Amino acid sequence: MDLPAQLGSLLRAGAVLTGDDMSAYLQDWWGRQTGPALCVALPKTTEDVAAIVRACADAGRAIVPQGGRTGLTGAGVPGACDRPPVILSLSQMRRIRKIDAINGSIDVDAGCVLSDVQYAAICMNRLFPISLGSEGSCQIGGIISTNAGGTNVLRYGTTRENVLGLEVVLPDGTTWDGMKALRKDNAGYALRHMFIGAEGTLGIITGAVLKLHPLPNVHSTAWVGVADPELALRLLNRLQSCCGERLTTFELMNEEQLASVIAYRPIAASPIDAPWHLLIELADMSGPELLSEMLLASLEAAMNASEILDAAIAQNGTQRDNFWALRHGTADANRNIGHVLSADISVSVSSVPRFLTAASAAVRTLYPEAQIVVVSHMGDGNVHFAVRFSHRDWGRYDDPAGTVVAIRTIVNDCADALGGSFSAEHGIGRKLIDELRKRTDQAGFQSMQRLKDAFDPQGIMNPGCVLGEQDQVS
Numbered sequence: 001m002d003l004p005a006q007l008g009s010l011l012r013a014g015a016v017l018t019g020d021d022m023s024a025y026l027q028d029w030w031g032r033q034t035g036p037a038l039c040v041a042l043p044k045t046t047e048d049v050a051a052i053v054r055a056c057a058d059a060g061r062a063i064v065p066q067g068g069r070t071g072l073t074g075a076g077v078p079g080a081c082d083r084p085p086v087i088l089s090l091s092q093m094r095r096i097r098k099i100d101a102i103n104g105s106i107d108v109d110a111g112c113v114l115s116d117v118q119y120a121a122i123c124m125n126r127l128f129p130i131s132l133g134s135e136g137s138c139q140i141g142g143i144i145s146t147n148a149g150g151t152n153v154l155r156y157g158t159t160r161e162n163v164l165g166l167e168v169v170l171p172d173g174t175t176w177d178g179m180k181a182l183r184k185d186n187a188g189y190a191l192r193h194m195f196i197g198a199e200g201t202l203g204i205i206t207g208a209v210l211k212l213h214p215l216p217n218v219h220s221t222a223w224v225g226v227a228d229p230e231l232a233l234r235l236l237n238r239l240q241s242c243c244g245e246r247l248t249t250f251e252l253m254n255e256e257q258l259a260s261v262i263a264y265r266p267i268a269a270s271p272i273d274a275p276w277h278l279l280i281e282l283a284d285m286s287g288p289e290l291l292s293e294m295l296l297a298s299l300e301a302a303m304n305a306s307e308i309l310d311a312a313i314a315q316n317g318t319q320r321d322n323f324w325a326l327r328h329g330t331a332d333a334n335r336n337i338g339h340v341l342s343a344d345i346s347v348s349v350s351s352v353p354r355f356l357t358a359a360s361a362a363v364r365t366l367y368p369e370a371q372i373v374v375v376s377h378m379g380d381g382n383v384h385f386a387v388r389f390s391h392r393d394w395g396r397y398d399d400p401a402g403t404v405v406a407i408r409t410i411v412n413d414c415a416d417a418l419g420g421s422f423s424a425e426h427g428i429g430r431k432l433i434d435e436l437r438k439r440t441d442q443a444g445f446q447s448m449q450r451l452k453d454a455f456d457p458q459g460i461m462n463p464g465c466v467l468g469e470q471d472q473v474s
Contacts, residue, residue: 003039004018004039006055006059007041007055007086010055011041011048011052012044015041015042015043015092016040022040025066025087025089026077026078028069028071029071029072029134029335033077033430033431035079036081036084037064037085037086037087038085039087040086040089041087041088042091042092043092049088053171054173056086057171057173057458062459062462064076064078064085064462065088065090065141065204065462066087066089066090067138067140067143067145068113068137068138070137070138070142071142071146072342072426072431073423073426073428073430074430075145076142076200079430079465085463090109090110090139090204090206093110093112094113095109096112099120099121099124099212104213105181106126106209107179107207108210109140109206110140110144111139114130114134114138114139114143115135118131121215126214127212127213127215128210129213130148130150130152130159131150131152133327133328133329140208141205141206143159144166145196145198147160147197147425147427148425149425150377150425151249151327151377153377154249156213160193162210162211163208164181164183164210164211165178166178166179166195166205166209167179167206167208169203169204169206170203171203171456171457171458176191178191178192179207179208194455199429199466201456201461201465203456216283216285218287220281220288220295221314221323221324222295222299222311222314223271223272223323223326224272224278224312225275226277226309228275228353229356231307232252232278232353232378233378234302235278235302236250238301238307242294242297242298242301243294243295246283246294247281247379248281248282249279249280250280251375251378252276252277252352253276253375254275254276254374255274255277256371256372256373256388257373257386258277258326262326264336268329272312273310274310280295282295292313299311299313334386334388337388339388340386340387341389343383343384343408343412343415344384344424345412345415346381346383346420347381347383347419349378349380349381351420355385355420356383358417359385362410362413366406370387370388371387373388374386382424383424385411387407387411408435416439428465429465430464430465
């Protein structure tokens with residue numbers, strides 16, 4: 001019996017796809033990476049996942065775990081290979097297992113869509129704070145496997161800081177049950193941290209215990225214009241001093257990015273005219289008047305200090321939603337307008353203006369025809385720095401692949417010079433393996449390889465992802 005037929009005998013009817021039925025699972029979000037697969041398996045339970053992994057291990061067949069296919073570095077789709085892998089899609093595992101509002105925790109299947117988890121928490125007057133533009137389609141297992149960030153990291157931290165426990169099917173098909181909803185647990189190694197951010201290379205996350213927070217019932221949101229990122233940094237400092245942890249969101253974008261969103265979504269409009277724009281939000285449990293007065297007083301003081309050019313404060317929920325639509329529209333706009341080369345940079349918060357100045361100047365020196373498009377989680381130091389070409393200009397390059405590498409090197413060198421990282425929240429995937437090898441010290445890279453070899457001696461878990469070719473199944 002061949003492997004697809006064997007998997008079909010282990011799962012329910014219709015849970016193994018082959019041929020043209022697999023097409024939707026073979027392409028990344030950008031539409032730039034595709035790869036072959038032997039079949040797609042659609043488990044519904046952890047036991048199903050374990051059975052699939054055992055069968056693949058016995059057959060020496062690689063497995064590519066897949067979530068909502070919203071990743072940006074190619075971890076969730078197969079790479080080029082001689083023996084096509086089995087794609088293991090968690091899309092049918094969407095059970096909310098348990099909610100404990102008093103403990104502030106929710107137990108979920110890894111295939112749960114992020115927005116569904118957010119809604120389940122809200123129904124219990126709690127907040128799961130990870131918020132992404134793709135929250136309507138990305139899955140919990142995916143955001144854990146990439147340690148996703150988003151727009152609320154300033155206050156609540158990354159996904160890693162909001163995971164209490166995990167359930168993971170290991171490469172030999174055994175299941176590690178780490179589904180504990182504890183804030184304190186020093187019983188040996190904290191194994192969950194091995195799998196958070198590992199991009200499916202050490203095991204397949206099938207369940208998670210997530211941390212919930214009190215649900216803020218009051219928001220005060222503003223769209224602010226500033227002359228440059230240095231002045232944005234001063235405003236951030238002012239707001240943190242005046243508002244403390246109520247400051248939940250501090251997002252920066254340049255006018256080129258905002259114009260792209262408006263061009264892609266003509267119904268949208270710019271709240272103000274400025275070279276740089278900020279989306280700022282405070283959240284709290286207090287009365288709305290206090291929060292609004294706090295934000296207004298801070299912005300008035302900033303205006304008097306010539307830190308800002310103009311500001312618009314949302315007067316109702318519709319205006320707040322419109323501000324957020326502009327921010328969350330950046331990814332789709334960048335995917336559909338021109339040819340975009342995007343970097344996911346992290347530097348210290350105080351270094352964001354210096355990075356933007358250095359990287360912009362370096363790119364424009366060699367590629368004056370390119371447009372710099374910036375959207376940044378400035379409050380946590382994460383910069384999505386995109387270099388955009390018109391399709392006509394891009395078509396003139398004799399070596400597009402070499403141009404991609406050259407621009408990536410320029411931008412990442414600028415981050416390195418400031419003690420930053422070339423991978424803030426999107427992961428390594430298949431796209432950034434060379435950068436990891438080049439920019440990680442030898443001891444660190446060898447330690448990662450030893451960890452991979454210990455967990456996955458056959459090399460069947462997402463081979464070619466994160467560490468590269470030496471992961472390949474022999």
